[in-house]
Amino acid sequence: MGMGHVILRVTIKLLFAPIVLFAFYVQFHGDYGPGGGFQAGVILAVAFVLYALGFGLEETKRAIPPRFLTFGMAFGVMIYVGTGFLTLFLGGNFLDYNVLDPDSHHNAGQHLGILMVEFGVGMAVASTMLQIFYLFAGREAEPSDDAW
């Protein structure tokens, strides 16, 4: 292990936390500036991809097991669809966020609904992207052509 690895790892350690923090900022600040669930999900996944590039795939898989990601993919979509059904049960149309807070004059229902839906999108996108990276990066360790 040469010096290059040390520099790489120290840099990744320094960058990792700010990237994750930025991802959450983008996630929850999407109402006010550019951003939202899609971007935040991708940025969050990129943080872990960077970690895997520096510290190895097995290390990353110990931190976030693939089983957890499969769950996250489905759960993100479920949050989105679940918000739709919640508004349905509250008496509105599918994904009509106004019924979440009908007494408000400041569109509080819309704000809440958008936050929930974006959270679902972020979770689904982050899990899917990291899952896909795990699959591609983990393939090389499997038996190669000659071992069949």
Added chain:
Amino acid sequence: MVDVLDFVIARYNYWIVIVLMMTGLYIVFSRGNLVKSLIGLNLFQTSVFIFYISIGRITGGTAPILLEGHGDEHDAEGAADLHGATVGGEGASHAADAHAGAAHGAEAGLHPLGSGSADVAPGADLLASPSHVPVGDPPGVDVVEITRTVGDTIYSNPLPHVLILTAIVVGVATTAVGLAICVRIKEAYGTVEEDALEAMDNAAEYGLTEGQAEGAA
């Protein structure tokens, strides 16, 4: 000459989009390597993104994020109307004075109504109706400053942005599926070149041996 230049500038984006699209199509058509073909498809896809965003562009517009205070626009207009009605009977010069007070903030303090709407910017009606044009400007009042209203901002079309934003993320996910299929093809056949794949398929299906396949080809 200027007309031709304007015509070219107004359509240059389309032409580049077409060049990029055709480049992607050419890669897909002519290259046998499946990974390279996927990259060509990506190029084609990105050219469509550029096309949509170019269409949604509005000259002089800004990003579709509401500027500070735009939400209060209607309140501001209401206050300005009320204000105009109150002072309307007292003559144009008084109205101009009141507007000047509004523009200058609470520093004047002469007219309670004027300073009440000081933090919003009236003046849309100031320009619209000639009767409100200030006859004798009080010293130090900048008319241009008054006429700049919050409601004037032009925003670019947000709809193409929404469509393309989601399409980018979906695009990378579908590219990943394509690459995964390529990986499986590589594992099954040992190559991702179309010609070799076809030759091996022929050999497997029709039982041609190596020599026969070569002879046929």
Added chain:
Amino acid sequence: MEIPFEPGFSWTVLIDLSLLTLLMLCGLAMVRMRRLFGVAMLSGIYSLLSAAFFVVLDAVDVAFTEAAVGAGVSTVLVLSGMALTSKREQRVSSRRTILPLAIVVIVGAALVYATIDMPAIGDPNSPANAYVGQAYVERSPEDIGVPNIVTGVLASYRGYDTMGETLVVFTAGLACLLLLGSGSIRGGRKVTDPAPSEDEASPVGEAPAPARPLSDGPR
């Protein structure tokens, strides 16, 4: 509401044009390059350039996404996919490129001819900008009250649409899981292998032999 529009030169247009020209050069270089590592790097540069272009055209949300996805995730994916498949594409005989080139040139010429009737770039009164997009901008402050109109349209006006997109991403992840996940190794079988029952008898390692004359490009 008719908004006055005068096409013409401005500094934004100059940045716009130079970025587009760089994009075009990048795309043409991708055709010529045969080392796939170089192609993947070029596509990363291409994504970053188009993100800059989107910023110039006021599409900040799209630029954000393109920079994160195109230059980040997509490059990593193509590189890791490339590592598992092939590093270099074979040389294509020039005979095979004539027909695609002819098709591409003809289609491109037809499309360029069609752009003469297209509305000018930046025209606020063009059909794409005048109706529904304009309505979103005007009504969003009252209907939704979220400053970022793009988020409002994405999650609320077109929430159903976005739900479909999320489902597509989920389905793509699922497809990758089925194709490459654990268990996919056992199911795979080479085309050149004999029937699975006599697998042990088959000599190991001679599988790519039939493809040898074709696949052995310069490495």
